[in-house]
Amino acid sequence: MGAQAEAGTPDGPGAKRYVRPYGDTTGDGMAQLSFTLPVPHGPRADGAAQQLANKMGMDPAMVVHSHPIGADFTFFVVYGSVSHLVDLDTVRVVEREFPLLTPSEVNADVKKLLRRKLVVVGACIGTDAHTVGIDAILNIKGFAGEKGLEYYRELRVVNLGAQVSVPELVRQARADKADAVLISQVVTQRDAHILNTQEMSAAFREAMGDRRPLLIAGGPRFDPLMAGELGVDRVFSRGTTPGEVASYLVHAVRTKRGATV
Template sequence: MSIVRPYGDTTGDGMVQMSFTLPLPHDKVAEGAAVQLANKMGMDPALVVHAKPVGEGFTFVVVYGRVNHLVDTSQVVVVERDYPLLTPPEVNAEVKAGLRRRLVVVGACIGTDAHTVGIDAILNIKGFAGEKGLEYYREIKVVNLGAQVSVPQLVARARAERADAVLVSQVVTQRDAHILNTREMSAAFRESYPADERPLLVVGGPRFDEAGAAALGVDRVFTRGTTPGEVASFLVHRIVSSRTHSQEEQAS
């Protein structure tokens, strides 16, 4: 079945739950405004099931109600993993055989973003979701610059380390800061490197769209739930395997 409707209490009843904040003090007017907004978004009937003040003059609201919209899953576009998922020993073996040196990764949170949980989950040896981070991989050299790194600092350090890949994490999304920072970063690397020498640019964060890599000027976008193993496997696929394949073509 490619056509589906949301499920709440019974199959196909179209019930959904939505939360948002209104710039109104918490009272009956705020709750009525929440219902009105939900109605205009196609939720009818709509019921406020939770509301509370969040600071002076603001109300957080949860609304529950029915929508009539249908979803055609055959029209959903997703980014499928186009490379094999490797184990740490397999990653090490591929890098050692293909590069004959360690693969160099420079990572950072750029701009004013001080949330290092994302970049640390991928880079630090403690890792994420039971997987050890890239520091655990013997054939990968990790340079973690931490938080609030400026774009010029990132480019300079990538040059100094002769980075094969640059990993950037962006968690702060107010006023599309993650989008603006990423575009600034990608533009800076393109200005500073010849096309054939530029390191692989990878960005990750919970509010990115996996399909948006080209628009951001990066090589790959990773979103929530990404594990170190996925990132390591991608790096091998794009840096090691592609280089090896190119060399084999030239030799033939």
């Protein structure tokens, strides 16, 4: 479902502060919600899903799709109206504060700033074995039509792969004199992604202090607003491309060195 301002357009002249979802007509509050309940598929499960949607403020709520997931679980799609408004003035996000650069621009800036290659060490830490995300950023094949960081002439990339322990990551980063460390976390059970990242950032601070490399965390369940909580310099979430990471590295190195273009 989309969202539209009560009057005007959200970003245009005369835009209103509040918006609500819409489905069939502007301002009708219609929204679509999906979830799974640990209930066998059937009328009782549909009733439970509808009750849950009602308690979440969706009224009326219609179960438009339900499907069994094994013997004891059911997946639902519920459609209905909500009365809540979104206050755009209270929305907190991390805005990109740096320009997106082309690979040639990244190479030129790194050469000018460092007069050597910028060293990037990447890994999936802890028990996380999902390397799709870190490989999409680091490997030359890249992601979303963009080449990965291995493609950049002035970057030296060390991809440690999956299930790398924090002590091993710190040792490797020190051995390679890393300028930046990128870690990817996909597994989120019991907040493993948060705990692993906090352990990693604490280990680098203990081992290297102010001389630590840039610490960057990425994964689909991370919120970019979590950087301070995690103890890292930047958090990238779903949809991040290699070019965005490369551009950030240039921005962060320039800022750290107090250099200007």
